[in-house]
Every structure is written in structure tokens, then in C-alpha cells.
Amino acid sequence: MSKLLKPEGYTALLDLCQTEQAIKQIKDFFLCSLSSELRLRRVTAPLFVLRGLGINDDLNGVERPVSFPIKDMGDAMAEVVHSLAKWKRLTLAEYKTRPGYGIVTDMNAIRADEEMDNVHSLYVDQWDWERVLLPGDRTEACLRRIVQKIYNAILRTEFDICEAYPQLQPFLPEDIRFIHSEELLQMYPDKTPKEREHLICQKHGAVFVIGIGGKLSDGHEHDLRAPDYDDWSTRNDSGYEGLNGDLLVWYPVLGRSIELSSMGIRVDKEALLRQLALQGKEERRELYFHQRLLSDTLPLTIGGGIGQSRLCMVLLHKAHIGETQASIWPDDMRRECRAAGMPLI
Numbered sequence: 318m319s320k321l322l323k324p325e326g327y328t329a330l331l332d333l334c335q336t337e338q339a340i341k342q343i344k345d346f347f348l349c350s351l352s353s354e355l356r357l358r359r360v361t362a363p364l365f366v367l368r369g370l371g372i373n374d375d376l377n378g379v380e381r382p383v384s385f386p387i388k389d390m391g392d393a394m395a396e397v398v399h400s401l402a403k404w405k406r407l408t409l410a411e412y413k414t415r416p417g418y419g420i421v422t423d424m425n426a427i428r429a430d431e432e433m434d435n436v437h438s439l440y441v442d443q444w445d446w447e448r449v450l451l452p453g454d455r456t457e458a459c460l461r462r463i464v465q466k467i468y469n470a471i472l473r474t475e476f477d478i479c480e481a482y483p484q485l486q487p488f489l490p491e492d493i494r495f496i497h498s499e500e501l502l503q504m505y506p507d508k509t510p511k512e513r514e515h516l517i518c519q520k521h522g523a524v525f526v527i528g529i530g531g532k533l534s535d536g537h538e539h540d541l542r543a544p545d546y547d548d549w550s551t552r553n554d555s556g557y558e559g560l561n562g563d564l565l566v567w568y569p570v571l572g573r574s575i576e577l578s579s580m581g582i583r584v585d586k587e588a589l590l591r592q593l594a595l596q597g598k599e600e601r602r603e604l605y606f607h608q609r610l611l612s613d614t615l616p617l618t619i620g621g622g623i624g625q626s627r628l629c630m631v632l633l634h635k636a637h638i639g640e641t642q643a644s645i646w647p648d649d650m651r652r653e654c655r656a657a658g659m660p661l662i
Contacts, residue, residue, distance in 0.1 A: 365398060373403070374546060403606045443624055450619055461525075485634060495527060498562075504517070525562050547581035589607065
């Protein structure tokens, strides 16, 4: 497996039974901490939604959702969710949630087009959260405050699990660095976006890269984003003001950066129409979700997803995400992992 990283001398610090216990401890502690920081109420979420309503997320715009016909509904097609960004916004409207409060849920998804490696799996499990904003809160300053709260919850969870298992030593820095994707491009103009992320994370330990989806000064995006959930970024007199981004940490076990969360302030009517036009997808304006947004029946929100298995992998110092979740892996990857001391669940 050419994409499999096999750290030299790697040994799992927790056995299989300890790992399962530690996974539960991390998930319970982090959910409580995140909910307290952001004032979130837990809700139940769907595994699949109906096709054609515009509710499912398109992520980078090319991933195919897993779908199936529903016999009792005249073979209407359902799609396994990619994430819940739009569904959460509809739910907040239904619950009439006040500004400053929100919801959090366990999101489980199948991403059949994912290229499997140490940190990518067909199975995705996230804490998906969403919080209502006032119009004046749609700013980069608000985004930064929320990111800091999430990072604080991660740090507290790291402390808690390291107290329970002394063989684990904390490594995350106390502070997180914010940097715009355009600034990152200017720092490393001859590197790919992924290489830039590795370099900046190696330097600072924890970084939030702001402004993902829109084209930068070189004519390329830092990464692709669907046009109808995050507001990519806006220009102001001093340059860029980013309204979304990715939270990344430097992971010494693999010698690379790892994304733990993608999040952002969601599109309002103006941003939705602008970004649909930029991607030539104006026909989506007729879909149910988009009509709700354009008719002012959805709240302004900020939200995102935080990888559950990936956070567990990092905090338990595992070398492969398959050590913290049950999924399907190629037989040759399983053999190589076993030989490298990475037992996959």
C-alpha cells in the first residue's frame, strides 16, 4: 500500500481492551466539554435523507453519495448523508433555537469514494454541531472565538485521557495559530496546499487555516468546498476576511499534519447566490433547502464537524484510524498494518 505510513519502531501504547475503554472516555468527556463551551443541546440525526431536496452535502462537489430505493415510498431514492450541515440548519429553524445556542449530534456516514490510508476511512463519524448567530456575528472575529472554544475542549480532553493512562504524554500546544490560506500561499508559494499545511503545523503545532473554497491569488483554491453551506470568504479594505476553515494539528506519530475539524459561518442569501454563480450551479436555487434560505425561513448559523475516530486516534497516539474504529480495509493493508504493529479493529 503506497499510501500507508508505517512509523519506524511504532508500538501501540494501549492494548485493544484499553483502547476501547479509552475511546468511550474520550467521546463522553469531549462531548460534555464541547456542549458546555458552545451551549449545545444533543439531538438525534438521520443516517440518510431523500434525494432532490438539496439537504445532503456535496463536500468537495465530486463525491458520490451511497443511495438506495425506498420500497414503501414508490422507490424514491434515499442518500446516506455526507455530513449534516444543511440538515442542522433546518433543525435549528424547527426548534426555534435562540442566538448563542445550538445543537450537536453523532453523525455517521459512508464515503465510498474516499482513498483509504492512515487517516481516511470509508466510515466517517463526527460530532456535527451548529449554533445560531445574530447578523452582527457573521465575522472572522466570531469564527476565531468559536475555534478557540473548540480547541480548549480538545486540550481538556487530552489532559483527562493522559491522567487516566500515564503512558500517554500530552503533546498539543497550549495555543492555536490562525492563518489565512492566502497568507499561507505567500509564505510557501512553491508548495502544494497540503505541503503548506504540513509546514505551518510543524512550525506551530496547532493551526486554523482560514478561508477555504474561494480562489486565491494564484487562481487556485486551497481546497474545494460545496457552494451552499460554508461562506468561503469575503474581501474587505485590508484584504481577506475568512469565514470558514480547517483546524489542524501536527501529529508526531506520523510526522504530518492532521485535520481534526472543518467548520465555518454558513452562507446567507448573498453568499449563497454568489457562490452558486461562481461554480455554475444556479439551478440549485430551486431545491427545498435553498428555497428555505432564500425566503428567510432559516437562521444564520455557524457550524462544523469534528472527527470522532480521528480525535481518538490522535489523543491515543495511534498510527492508523483503523485502530480506533471498525471499518473495511483492503486485505493487503490489514496485513501490512499487522506486521507494522498497528492492529486494526
